[in-house]
Amino acid sequence: MFAKVLVANRGEIAVRIIRACRELGVKTVAVFSEADRHALHPRFADEAYCIGPPQTARSYLNVPNIISAAEIAGVDAIHPGYGFLSENAQFAEICASHGFKFIGPAASAIALMGDKSSAKQRMAEANVPVVPGSGIIESEQQARRFGREVGFPLLIKATAGGGGKGMRIVGREADLPAGLAAASGEAQAAFSDGRIYIEKLLTHPRHIEVQMLGDEYGHIIHVGERDCSIQKPSHQKLLEETPAPNLDPSIRAELLASAVRAAHAVEYANAGTLEFLLSSDGKFYFMEMNTRIQVEHPITEVVYGIDLVKWQVRIAAGERLTVRQEEIKPTGHAIECRINAEDAEMGFRPTAGKLGSVLLPGGPGVRVDTHIYAGAEVPPYYDSLLAKIVTYDRTREESIVRMRRALAETEILGVATTVPVLERVLTMSSYVEGHTNVTWLREHVLQPPHEAVAAHGG
Ligand code: MV4
Numbered sequence: 001m002f003a004k005v006l007v008a009n010r011g012e013i014a015v016r017i018i019r020a021c022r023e024l025g026v027k028t029v030a031v032f033s034e035a036d037r038h039a040l041h042p043r044f045a046d047e048a049y050c051i052g053p054p055q056t057a058r059s060y061l062n063v064p065n066i067i068s069a070a071e072i073a074g075v076d077a078i079h080p081g082y083g084f085l086s087e088n089a090q091f092a093e094i095c096a097s098h099g100f101k102f103i104g105p106a107a108s109a110i111a112l113m114g115d116k117s118s119a120k121q122r123m124a125e126a127n128v129p130v131v132p133g134s135g136i137i138e139s140e141q142q143a144r145r146f147g148r149e150v151g152f153p154l155l156i157k158a159t160a161g162g163g164g165k166g167m168r169i170v171g172r173e174a175d176l177p178a179g180l181a182a183a184s185g186e187a188q189a190a191f192s193d194g195r196i197y198i199e200k201l202l203t204h205p206r207h208i209e210v211q212m213l214g215d216e217y218g219h220i221i222h223v224g225e226r227d228c229s230i231q232k233p234s235h236q237k238l239l240e241e242t243p244a245p246n247l248d249p250s251i252r253a254e255l256l257a258s259a260v261r262a263a264h265a266v267e268y269a270n271a272g273t274l275e276f277l278l279s280s281d282g283k284f285y286f287m288e289m290n291t292r293i294q295v296e297h298p299i300t301e302v303v304y305g306i307d308l309v310k311w312q313v314r315i316a317a318g319e320r321l322t323v324r325q326e327e328i329k330p331t332g333h334a335i336e337c338r339i340n341a342e343d344a345e346m347g348f349r350p351t352a353g354k355l356g357s358v359l360l361p362g363g364p365g366v367r368v369d370t371h372i373y374a375g376a377e378v379p380p381y382y383d384s385l386l387a388k389i390v391t392y393d394r395t396r397e398e399s400i401v402r403m404r405r406a407l408a409e410t411e412i413l414g415v416a417t418t419v420p421v422l423e424r425v426l427t428m429s430s431y432v433e434g435h436t437n438v439t440w441l442r443e444h445v446l447q448p449p450h451e452a453v454a455a456h457g458g
Contacts, residue, residue, distance in 0.1 A: 001317050002026050002076040005103070007045065008066050009081030011385060012371045013293070014041035017079050020309040029073040031066055033059035035379040040371045047073055054381045060084045063091060070100050077101040077316055083383060086292040087114060103316040105270045105291050112266060113289040117159040117197050123286045126265035128258045131277065131285040134198040140177055143198055147173055150200045156180065158187035159195040162288055164235030166190055169201060204437040205277040207231065208244050208284065210259035211300045213311055214268045215321035222256045222263075223300050223308070224330050229436045230425060232348050238418065238441065239425060240296040241335045242303050245396055245434030248282060255284050262286060271297075271312050280437075295388065298369055299334035302392045333399040334392035337407065339370075340384040343416035344446070352380035356413035361406035365393045378415055386412065396434070400426060421445065 004027040007017045018028045018041060030045035035054035042048035049069040052059035059065070061084055070078055078100050080086040086104065089111035095102040104110070113119045117136055124130045134146040136159060147154055147170075156179055158166030166187045170179040180196065188194035206229045214220035227244035228237045244252070259274045266289075273290040297308045306323060315321060342348040358374040370387035372378070378386070389410065391402040404426050410419055424445060425431050431440075 001319075002101070002313065004029060004046075004073065004075040004077075005313065006031065006066070006070045006073060006075040006078045006100075007041065007081065008060070008078050009084055009086075010036055010039065010041055010060060010371075010382065012369045012388060013081040013295075015044055015371050016369055017081060017309055018044045020307065020313060021079075024310055024313060026313065029069065029075055031060070031069050033381075035377070035381055038377070040373070049073065054379060056084070056381060060382075063094060067094065067098055067100075070095075070098070075100060077103050077313075079103040079313070080292070082292050082295060087290070089114065101316050103270070103312050105268055105272060109266050109268055109272075110291045113291050114162075115159055116157065116162055116288060117195070119289055120197075120286065122265055123262050126261050128262045128265070128286045129284060131199045131202065131287075133200075136195050136197050137180065140180060143176055143180055144173060146198055147176060153201040154179075155199050155201040156183040156196050157199060158183065158191060158193070159197060160187060160191035160193040166196075170198075202277055202279045202285070204439060205279050206244075206437050207275065207287075208247070208255065208278050209273050209275045209290075209294075210256060211294075211297070211308070212259060212263045212268060212272045212274060213306075213308065213315070213321055213323070214263055214270065214272070215315050216269045216318060217320055218264075218267065219321045220260060220263045220268060221321065221323060221325045221328070222259050223304050223306055223328065225252065225255060226296055226299060227436075228296065229438050230431075230441050231438055233442050233446070234348065236348075237296065237338065239335065239337050239422060240299055241333065241396070241399075242299045243330055243333065247278075251278075251282055251284065258284070258286070262289070270315050271308050277438075295338070295385065296336050298367060298388060298390045299336045299392075302367060302390060303330045303332060303334045304328050305331070332392055332394045333396040334390055335396075335399050335403050337389045337403060337422045338385060338418060339387040339389060339410070339412065339422075340418045341378050341386050341415040342384050342418055344418055344421035346416075348418075350380070350384040351415040352378045353415050354378075355415065357411055358413075359409065359411040360387065361389060361409035363405075365399075365402050366391055366406050372412070386415075386417065397432075400432060 006029040028045040030042040030048040031051045051065040085091040089107040092102040092107035156168040168183040184194040211223040226242045230239040275287040367390040
């Protein structure tokens with residue numbers, strides 16, 4: 001096992017990783033920006049180094065400063081968390097070339113999955129269902145032919161995109177030339193890579209993802225699926241749950257088997273997530289693979305009784321994954337609500353400032369992952385996630401009741417939060433019945449049809 005690990009992140013995930021390392025008997029090194037001098041992650045770690053000014057480009061994305069801190073502290077490994085440098089293949093290589101083990105998959109797997117078009121091709125070769133697509137578009141003629149073959153509407157995607165960045169819907173052939181030009185231009189501006197491909201647009205799909213764990217000796221397991229359909233218009237998730245509601249057992253089995261095939265196809269080691277779209281006719285399609293620990297990993301941990309972050313560290317240290325597929329079964333149901341410093345009434349605009357009262361829920365079946373405390377500053381420079389409230393119980397119904405209770409106990413003063421919009425989601429009959437999809441929040445909660453407003457007294 002490693003003696004010392006540097007955590008190249010901030011916020012709740014830095015705290016989460018430090019906790020896992022502490023329990024493993026591994027010393028930790030935090031890095032922090034000038035805005036995070038009084039944050040919890042430098043306090044909880046064994047050592048802490050300031051790596052620069054508040055702006056992320058000068059601190060949490062500042063590779064030379066992070067590597068310098070790792071050298072000064074003499075660590076064995078670097079955990080990147082999520083966001084920041086977590087899916088940067090070049091950073092993974094730089095870690096290795098300085099003698100630090102990157103706690104994540106091989107740089108080659110990060111690079112392959114980072115190119116959405118090549119990822120899709122590799123998955124198709126492994127017999128994993130993918131949305132009918134064009135391959136990289138070289139000409140307008142090719143795009144027209146593809147559109148006539150599969151029918152409109154289409155969705156143009158950027159090869160270097162992901163997470164909904166650089167997507168464009170084209171409703172009819174006449175709009176294709178303008179759509180191609182705009183999508184390619186945006187992709188070029190955002191990623192310095194203007195390559196695009198086209199897919200048939202699925203309407204009202206659900207977002208179902210599968211948690212994977214693989215070791216460096218080719219042993220791969222899935223740790224179940226998560227339904228992450230409730231997303232903001234910006235494609236950021238707001239509420240996730242496991243198991244996915246209303247998922248036919250035979251489709252679930254096929255989905256999990258496909259995910260295991262997919263991970264084997266890229267010889268995946270460490271924690272990763274395969275994202276799928278589930279169409280209303282029950283067919284599922286591979287969308288992307290995330291080569292990092294995800295925000296929503298705790299719901300999987302509580303339902304499967306597996307510590308994913310500890311496994312990330314053990315696997316990177318060369319240990320074998322001793323958990324066998326047959327021995328893990330989901331117990332009960334878990335829901336995660338993301339408490340962000342955002343005003344849902346203002347299009348989820350981030351709010352920063354000094355926190356007043358901070359009261360977080362507890363009691364049976366409640367887990368809270370957070371870095372906030374009363375009087376803490378919420379800086380304007382970073383992701384607005386304040387806390388993750390996870391409830392778990394025997395059934396989905398009980399887990400929902402427990403989440404309503406947990407949100408009612410929550411009081412965070414000083415900034416706007418997503419608590420009110422989450423409370424509203426948990427009262428909606430379509431949510432309770434498990435009938436959501438990726439556009440449901442926008443269509444039924446943020447701009448509710450007249451009937452829904454009347455029915456729920458909004
Ligand atoms: C799609 C789609 C419909 N059809 N692809 C959005 C994020 C990116 N990872 C892929 N996304 C989508 N791809 C086809 N062919 C709908 C979405 C989509 C979506 C997917 C997951 C979660 C939220 C979403 C919100 C809007 C659109």
